[in-house]
Amino acid sequence: MPDPARQLRVATLMALAVLAAGCGNVSGPGSGPPSGLAACGSAPLFTVPPIPIGSIAVLAPLGNLNPPGHTLPTDHLYFYPGGAAGTSNPVPLSAPGDITIHSVTRQTRSGGGAADLVDYGLSFTPCTDVDFYFAHISSITPALASQIGTFTSCNPAYSTGGFTYIQCYKEVGIRLAAATAIGTAGGPGEGALDLGGYDRRVAPLAFVNPSRSYGSGTSFGQNQTICPVDYFTTAVRDSLRAIFGRPGRRRTVEPLCGTLMQDVSNTAQGRWYFGQAGNDDPHLALVHDNVDPTEGAFSVGVSIPSLPSTVYLFTPATTGRLNLDFSRVTADGQLYCYEPITTGTRHILLQLTSSTTIRIEGGTGPTCGPSSGWALSAAAVTFSR
Numbered sequence: 001m002p003d004p005a006r007q008l009r010v011a012t013l014m015a016l017a018v019l020a021a022g023c024g025n026v027s028g029p030g031s032g033p034p035s036g037l038a039a040c041g042s043a044p045l046f047t048v049p050p051i052p053i054g055s056i057a058v059l060a061p062l063g064n065l066n067p068p069g070h071t072l073p074t075d076h077l078y079f080y081p082g083g084a085a086g087t088s089n090p091v092p093l094s095a096p097g098d099i100t101i102h103s104v105t106r107q108t109r110s111g112g113g114a115a116d117l118v119d120y121g122l123s124f125t126p127c128t129d130v131d132f133y134f135a136h137i138s139s140i141t142p143a144l145a146s147q148i149g150t151f152t153s154c155n156p157a158y159s160t161g162g163f164t165y166i167q168c169y170k171e172v173g174i175r176l177a178a179a180t181a182i183g184t185a186g187g188p189g190e191g192a193l194d195l196g197g198y199d200r201r202v203a204p205l206a207f208v209n210p211s212r213s214y215g216s217g218t219s220f221g222q223n224q225t226i227c228p229v230d231y232f233t234t235a236v237r238d239s240l241r242a243i244f245g246r247p248g249r250r251r252t253v254e255p256l257c258g259t260l261m262q263d264v265s266n267t268a269q270g271r272w273y274f275g276q277a278g279n280d281d282p283h284l285a286l287v288h289d290n291v292d293p294t295e296g297a298f299s300v301g302v303s304i305p306s307l308p309s310t311v312y313l314f315t316p317a318t319t320g321r322l323n324l325d326f327s328r329v330t331a332d333g334q335l336y337c338y339e340p341i342t343t344g345t346r347h348i349l350l351q352l353t354s355s356t357t358i359r360i361e362g363g364t365g366p367t368c369g370p371s372s373g374w375a376l377s378a379a380a381v382t383f384s385r
Contacts (some may be wrong), residue, residue: 002301032220033125034102034173040127040201042248046096048179048241050079050134050195055091057082059243060192061251061258062227063290064271068309071160071280071301072271073287075214075225076135076196081186081205090138090184093193095176096232100122104148105135105169112163117189122182129201131220132228135194140183141293147174160279197228205261208356209385212273227257244291251291262287263385266355267338271324272383274303284360284383286326286350288311296326298340298348306362312340314350322368331355349376356385 049056060078064070081091105121121135140148151168158165176182185193200219207213207223217219228239244251244258251258262285263270274282285299298312316325321336329336330351338348347363361380368374 032102032218033128033131033313034100035128035212037100037125037128040129040364044231044237045126045130045226046178046232048094048096048167049232049236050096051081051091051093051185053236053239054244055081056240058246059240060246061244061256061290062225062260063258063262063287065287065290065299065311066161067286067295067299068281068301069163069279071283071299071309072285073260073262073299074289075222076133076194077228077257078192079185080192081266089225090187090190093137093182093185095124095178095180095182097126097178099132099175099176099178101172101174102170103169104151105167106151107168108166108347109163111159112161115161115189117295119190120183121194124176130197130199130226130231132195132197134182135196136185136190136192138184138187138190141181144174144182158279159380160281187193192326195228197226197231198222198224199226200224202226206259206263208263208265208270209273212271212385214278222260225256225260229257246291249291253293258290259293264327266330267327268329268350268352268358270385272358272385274301274381274383286358288316296323296338298338303383304360304362306379307346307348307360311342312338312346313342314340321371335371335374337363337371337374339367349374349380351376351384358383 024157057080062075062077063073064078065073101124103121103123107119109117120137120140121133123131123133125131148170151170154166154168198220204210204223205225210216210223213222216223229237241256244256268286270286272284281301282303283301287297289295289297296314296316300307300309302309314323317323318325321334323338324336329352331354336350344366347366347368349361349363351359353359359376359380359382361376
């Protein structure tokens with residue numbers, strides 16, 4: 001018999017995926033903080049919530065999955081404006097502390113069956129050792145716009161997640177005091193406000209292949225990802241920690257801010273790559289859900305013909321070869337089979353063929369059947385690390 005709680009949980013997951021689909025590849029550090037800033041010290045860096053606490057419907061933790069544009073776990077938080085009333089009206093966005101904006105991006109999104117959309121991103125820092133960014137700012141104030149001036153450099157158009165994006169940017173040096181108005185977040189056509197951060201003082205995340213993470217080889221790349229909420233004063237931090245989750249479900253497992261890096265070497269768990277593409281679309285993640293990490297997740301991009309791009313959730317087992325947790329799947333020559341709770345039409349076959357390669361294929365029907373019938377065909381797809 002279907003589990004109503006699980007059906008509701010799956011429905012809300014897919015709804016948030018639709019809202020987050022506008023992310024594209026706007027997130028990530030720019031050139032890093034400018035020179036001449038003070039070192040950061042140990043005091044909290046931010047004192048003001050970026051949008052009013054009461055207007056935040058939910059705060060999605062690190063590691064959100066939204067293939068194909070975000071097939072790999074995301075390195076930023078999602079603030080979903082709306083509050084208890086669920087309004088789609090824009091909400092005010094403010095500087096979270098005394099900051100210097102050093103890079104500004106204007107992004108135009110087109111295609112995908114939706115109206116064209118223009119939004120903005122800011123890279124900013126309060127001091128020299130950290131770098132933060134907002135993405136998907138729905139509007140900026142006239143005062144800030146006049147300080148930014150004309151965007152003079154644009155990247156070539158690129159496509160991801162069914163949309164085409166054009167990003168124009170400008171390096172600036174704009175200082176804002178805490179609580180200064182930046183613009184708005186949310187509103188018609190907009191989804192979440194992204195907030196990400198990097199700290200070059202922390203130990204690098206232990207990805208199996210750190211060279212494949214975005215911004216690798218830099219002081220402020222994805223290997224140095226942190227939880228931005230931890231950089232606020234205690235009162236603001238605790239208020240934000242209390243709303244991590246998705247509608248109807250809070251994250252209760254520490255770290256409440258979620259986890260970006262889930263690689264476990266010599267197992268199936270973590271990031272897997274198809275070719276050398278720099279965007280997420282072709283790749284694959286075998287990880288755990290960012291709100292309920294007791295649930296396993298296949299985050300499938302566009303490279304597996306037998307598995308349409310989406311997130312396939314399952315309840316991990318600790319033994320056997322049916323729904324075995326990814327961290328227990330090794331290169332033992334065995335096939336493993338999974339029965340996702342997010343689809344009634346497919347099961348998934350998986351084999352770790354070496355410590356750095358896997359083969360995967362979708363099968364017709366929701367159940368795996370007897371293990372004697374499990375077999376990968378020539379259509380199975382190989383991914384590597």
